[in-house]
Amino acid sequence: MKLAYQRPRLFEPLTVRGLTLKNRAVISPMCQHSAERGIAGAWHLVHLGKFALGGAGLIFVESTAVAQSARIGVRDLGLWSDEQIAPFKAIVDFVHENGAAIGVQLAHAGRKAGSQALWEGGRALTVEQLQETGEPWRRVAPSAIAAGPEWSVPEELSIDEIAATRRMFVDAAERAERAGFDVLELHFGHGYLVASFLSPHSNHREDEYGGSRENCMRLGLEIAADVRAAWPEEKPLFVRISAVDGTEDGWDLEDSIVFARELKAIGVDVIDCSSGGLSDETRNMNVPRGLGFQVPFSERIRREANVMTQAVGVILDGQQAESILQDGKADLIAIGRQALYDPYWPHHAAHALGHDDGFEDWPIQHGPWLAKRAPLMKKLKFTDNSVRSLTGSGHQLGETGQ
Numbered sequence: 291m292k293l294a295y296q297r298p299r300l301f302e303p304l305t306v307r308g309l310t311l312k313n314r315a316v317i318s319p320m321c322q323h324s325a326e327r328g329i330a331g332a333w334h335l336v337h338l339g340k341f342a343l344g345g346a347g348l349i350f351v352e353s354t355a356v357a358q359s360a361r362i363g364v365r366d367l368g369l370w371s372d373e374q375i376a377p378f379k380a381i382v383d384f385v386h387e388n389g390a391a392i393g394v395q396l397a398h399a400g401r402k403a404g405s406q407a408l409w410e411g412g413r414a415l416t417v418e419q420l421q422e423t424g425e426p427w428r429r430v431a432p433s434a435i436a437a438g439p440e441w442s443v444p445e446e447l448s449i450d451e452i453a454a455t456r457r458m459f460v461d462a463a464e465r466a467e468r469a470g471f472d473v474l475e476l477h478f479g480h481g482y483l484v485a486s487f488l489s490p491h492s493n494h495r496e497d498e499y500g501g502s503r504e505n506c507m508r509l510g511l512e513i514a515a516d517v518r519a520a521w522p523e524e525k526p527l528f529v530r531i532s533a534v535d536g537t538e539d540g541w542d543l544e545d546s547i548v549f550a551r552e553l554k555a556i557g558v559d560v561i562d563c564s565s566g567g568l569s570d571e572t573r574n575m576n577v578p579r580g581l582g583f584q585v586p587f588s589e590r591i592r593r594e595a596n597v598m599t600q601a602v603g604v605i606l607d608g609q610q611a612e613s614i615l616q617d618g619k620a621d622l623i624a625i626g627r628q629a630l631y632d633p634y635w636p637h638h639a640a641h642a643l644g645h646d647d648g649f650e651d652w653p654i655q656h657g658p659w660l661a662k663r664a665p666l667m668k669k670l671k672f673t674d675n676s677v678r679s680l681t682g683s684g685h686q687l688g689e690t691g692q
């Protein structure tokens with residue numbers, strides 16, 4: 291008797307509010323440092339568009355600044371100005387035409403505004419270098435504490451400036467809606483502005499935005515509530531957090547569980563569970579990197595805050611992703627560097643899990659050709675439809691094909 295086909299969980303659709311994702315494979319936000327005046331260009335269209343062709347259910351645009359002065363790097367994308375909307379819309383349309391959903395990650399870099407791309411060294415820019423750009427830059431934080439020895443001391447935000455910062459997120463969210471994005475993600479991790487309010491290491495305030503956990507969470511909760519009110523009811527809102535800030539005695543997983551409960555109560559749909567990045571010295575000192583190293587954060591937040599989660603961090607293949615989902619440790623799987631290595635990761639994961647043997651999920655321009663090629667690959671004994679096994683497999687072209 292033939293067993294009924296069981297679709298892998300990675301390829302089961304997921305409905306969040308009014309959006310149904312075709313699968314659980316998400317492309318994690320990844321800074322490209324390739325924009326002019328915060329405007330998306332051909333690089334972004336190809337970079338993000340290829341992931342739509344690659345089969346992802348949801349693709350995140352990199353960290354996108356809510357203010358020019360609050361960029362992570364000189365060539366970040368932005369949504370601080372209306373001129374940035376139309377170029378995003380072109381990318382959104384392409385991704386939609388090719389069957390994927392697309393979200394944008396909104397960020398305020400806080401005291402970590404102004405750093406180099408990794409290929410330039412990845413260091414903090416000096417105050418002089420920032421001035422040389424001729425552009426507005428401002429390092430701000432809950433308290434006047436630098437992010438590390440390389441960083442200048444930030445300005446402490448006043449209560450009025452905090453209110454203005456909340457408005458920046460709302461304005462950017464409204465522009466994201468006009469660009470047609472399906473999902474918004476608020477970047478509250480990696481030591482940027484909201485993360486710096488959460489951690490007792492960077493937040494020494496004595497007013498209602500510092501001191502107790504409740505006060506440290508206030509800005510993040512206010513921004514989430516403001517954005518939730520401005521962002522259409524039927525569209526999902528995600529929040530990326532550093533589940534632990536990477537320091538001793540800092541913001542920890544227990545804090546994140548409480549924060550996730552509060553975010554959920556406000557209407558945040560998915561907690562994207564990253565970690566670390568609060569400051570230069572600490573980075574991820576107490577979070578050893580390994581396969582799926584942040585999955586335990588996702589698992590506990592999902593279970594104890596009863597909220598959907600996205601797992602991220604060294605998730606490399608379909609089987610690993612499938613196990614995380616099957617074990618109830620996450621609802622979505624975000625892929626970062628592995629998707630840079632293999633933009634067709636979701637399609638390849640599907641084949642590895644025995645799904646979509648007919649290449650029906652592939653772009654129509656490609657799938658039928660690959661389906662036609664499949665019997666030939668089988669005849670040539672290339673079981674995974676690639677020729678990786680050519681090296682060291684003993685295959686000799688011309689021998690096996692006859």
Ligand SMILES: Cc1cc2nc3c(=O)[nH]c(=O)nc-3n(C[C@H](O)[C@H](O)[C@H](O)COP(=O)(O)O)c2cc1C
Pocket residue numbers: 318319320321322352353395477480530564602603604605624625626627628
């Ligand atoms: C090139 C690059 C740029 C990144 N930019 C962002 C970003 O804009 N926002 C963010 O939250 N994380 C960013 N990250 C972190 C990734 O989203 C992801 O969390 C991290 O790489 C771990 O996942 P991985 O092991 O699958 O790469 C970036 C990572 C890379 C490799």
